Every structure is written in C-alpha cells, then in structure tokens.
Amino acid sequence: MSGWIDRHPRQVPTEVPELDLGALPPGRHHLAVALTSDGMGQPVRAPVIVVKGAAGSGPVVGVTAAVHGNELNGIPTIHRLMKTLDPANMKGAVLAVTVVNVPGYLRNERRFPDHTDLNRVMPGRDGGRESSLYAHRLTERVLGTLDVLVDLHTASFGLVNRLHVRADMRDPATARLARTLGTEIIVHHEGVEGTLRTSLADRGVRAVTVELGDPQSIDRDKARDARIGIRDCLEGLGMVPPDAQEARRGAIECARSHWLHTDAGGFLEVTARLGARVAEGEVVATLVDPWGGLLRTYRAPKAGVVVSRSTNPVASSGARILHLGLEGRPGA
Numbered sequence: 381m382s383g384w385i386d387r388h389p390r391q392v393p394t395e396v397p398e399l400d401l402g403a404l405p406p407g408r409h410h411l412a413v414a415l416t417s418d419g420m421g422q423p424v425r426a427p428v429i430v431v432k433g434a435a436g437s438g439p440v441v442g443v444t445a446a447v448h449g450n451e452l453n454g455i456p457t458i459h460r461l462m463k464t465l466d467p468a469n470m471k472g473a474v475l476a477v478t479v480v481n482v483p484g485y486l487r488n489e490r491r492f493p494d495h496t497d498l499n500r501v502m503p504g505r506d507g508g509r510e511s512s513l514y515a516h517r518l519t520e521r522v523l524g525t526l527d528v529l530v531d532l533h534t535a536s537f538g539l540v541n542r543l544h545v546r547a548d549m550r551d552p553a554t555a556r557l558a559r560t561l562g563t564e565i566i567v568h569h570e571g572v573e574g575t576l577r578t579s580l581a582d583r584g585v586r587a588v589t590v591e592l593g594d595p596q597s598i599d600r601d602k603a604r605d606a607r608i609g610i611r612d613c614l615e616g617l618g619m620v621p622p623d624a625q626e627a628r629r630g631a632i633e634c635a636r637s638h639w640l641h642t643d644a645g646g647f648l649e650v651t652a653r654l655g656a657r658v659a660e661g662e663v664v665a666t667l668v669d670p671w672g673g674l675l676r677t678y679r680a681p682k683a684g685v686v687v688s689r690s691t692n693p694v695a696s697s698g699a700r701i702l703h704l705g706l707e708g709r710p711g712a
C-alpha cells in the first residue's frame with residue numbers, strides 16, 4: 381500500500397520574543413512567542429495566529445483556547461475561524477492563542493505541571509512560581525493589547541455541558557458580546573479571581589468564557605456554532621463584512637447558577653436531560669449502592685435549566701450532579 385499519505389509543506393512560524401502588534405504589517409501571521417524554557421533548557425513557545433486588517437484601525441479581539449491543557453475544542457474553532465478572515469477587508473486585528481497552557485496540553489492534563497490551575501493565577505507574577513511566571517509572561521508578551529477576549533473552554537472530566545457563555549452581564553458591552561455569540565445558554569457570573577477572563581476584565585477588556593464540548597476531544601458541531609458566533613461578534617464590532625451564516629439568537633439567560641452535589645457516595649444516575657428546564661421538586665438524579673439499593677433521590681431545589689451534568693456514575697460524597705441555571709437577568 382502506498383500513496384495514502386499526502387505530505388504538505390510545513391508553514392514554519394516566526395519565532396518572536398514578544399508580540400508587537402503595532403509593528404506587524406496587515407496580513408496573516410503565524411508566530412511562536414517565547415515564554416519560558418523547560419527542564420531541558422528548550423524554549424516553551426505560545427502558538428499565536430494574528431490576522432491584522434488592512435482596511436483600517438479597529439478593536440483587537442483575542443480568542444484563546446486550552447488554558448486548561450486538556451480542553452481542546454477551541455483549537456479547531458480558532459483554526460477554522462482564522463481561515464474565514466480576509467485581512468484585505470478587515471479592520472482591527474484578531475489575535476488567537478491556540479494553546480495557552482502548552483505544558484498541560486503536552487501532558488493531556490488540565491493543570492499546569494506544578495499542579496496549579498493556570499486559570500486561577502492570572503495575570504501571574506514576575507518572580508513567582510512556575511505557573512505564575514508563565515502566566516505573567518503570557519500576559520505581558522501576548523495579551524497586553526486586547527480590547528475583547530473570548531476564552532474557549534470545555535467541560536471537565538466526567539461532565540458534559542450545553543454550549544454556553546459565562547459573562548458579567550451587569551456590564552452592557554460585555555452582555556452585548558455574550559448575546560452575539562449565539563450560545564444556547566448565557567450564565568451571568570461576575571468571575572473568579574485569577575481567571576484569564578477576570579484578570580483581563582480588571583484591565584477594562586470585555587471578556588467572556590465559552591464552554592464548548594468535552595475534554596480531550598473535538599465536537600465539530602459545537603466548534604462550528606462557536607466559530608459562527610465569534611465571527612458574528614467581529615461583524616458586530618464593524619471589523620468584518622457580514623457573511624451568510626448567522627448564529628442562533630435568543631439564548632436562555634440565567635442570573636445565577638448553582639452546582640448540586642451528592643451528600644453520600646454510590647452509583648449516580650442523573651436523569652435530568654442536558655439543556656432541559658426542570659421544575660422545582662422534579663427528580664433529577666438517583667444514587668444507589670453497589671447492590672442496587674436506593675440511597676438517595678435528588679430533586680431540583682428550584683426551577684431551572686440544566687447547564688451541565690455529570691456523566692460519571694462513580695460518585696463519592698460531594699460529587700457533582702448538575703449545574704442548574706436560574707433564569708433571569710442580574711439585578712432584575
């Protein structure tokens with residue numbers, strides 16, 4: 381058997397010590413930005429794609445993926461989004477980091493190799509430990525010029541998510557961005573200290589998080605929906621001309637959300653469907669012992685929508701059952 385492999389020429393990225401957006405000419409740029417070096421003394425570089433418009437100035441929109449190193453569905457989303465952008469008729473720039481947590485990605489792990497969640501130590505600290513220094517360099521060398529950030533995540537192990545966005549909906553510009561992304565659900569969340577989203581929002585960046593798909597896998601439908609939504613945001617910002625594809629409108633908006641956890645261990649079966657609206661008191665899950673004896677019946681404490689749910693039946697006490705969104709707008 382021969383001829384079954386097509387070998388394509390490799391496009392070698394340009395290695396740079398930092399991203400200088402102002403110095404780049406309009407066009408498409410594949411960059412490898414040096415951040416740190418590993419135990420072999422080899423540089424760890426962030427893969428960055430920049431499309432800079434030739435049609436005038438405009439916002440700088442960042443799209444990031446894999447800050448959790450095993451949350452990969454944002455990567456093909458970015459690849460396909462960037463291919464749809466034509467610098468000739470674009471204003472401003474789109475700056476994408478396809479893999480934020482390079483060391484975690486290489487290990488198929490969510491966390492950074494020093495066992496820290498990189499998405500809790502942003503914007504990092506010069507002179508800090510491994511993850512903190514990496515975060516600091518990333519912030520300083522790559523993310524310094526953003527006006528808007530869309531940070532792409534997936535569910536974590538043992539959970540599935542509806543395509544949803546998390547955003548601080550009290551800020552009108554951020555809320556507009558969240559609604560334009562065309563996800564099924566929007567969950568208002570002020571943000572957690574140390575996340576990429578919050579660290580940039582503190583600097584005045586309009587920043588949202590999108591959850592699309594499952595860890596360590598590709599979900600083409602969700603990647604496509606997210607790509608169309610991000611493209612719609614660029615249209616809404618006046619950066620690119622409208623195209624034929626339109627994201628869904630009319631997301632279910634949640635003013636608050638809660639995780640429900642088990643209070644005992646056993647074999648968990650979540651009966652509430654993902655994305656379903658459940659009524660207060662409706663049975664959402666059961667827990668049985670290894671002989672099938674019923675231990676618990678869990679009911680929705682309030683009416684809500686199932687944003688995420690467990691897929692892992694092996695439940696210790698305190699295991700996650702589901703993430704319940706409570707519909708409404710913050711402050712309303």
Ligand SMILES: [Zn+2]
Nearest residue numbers: 448451533534
């Ligand atoms: Zn994540």
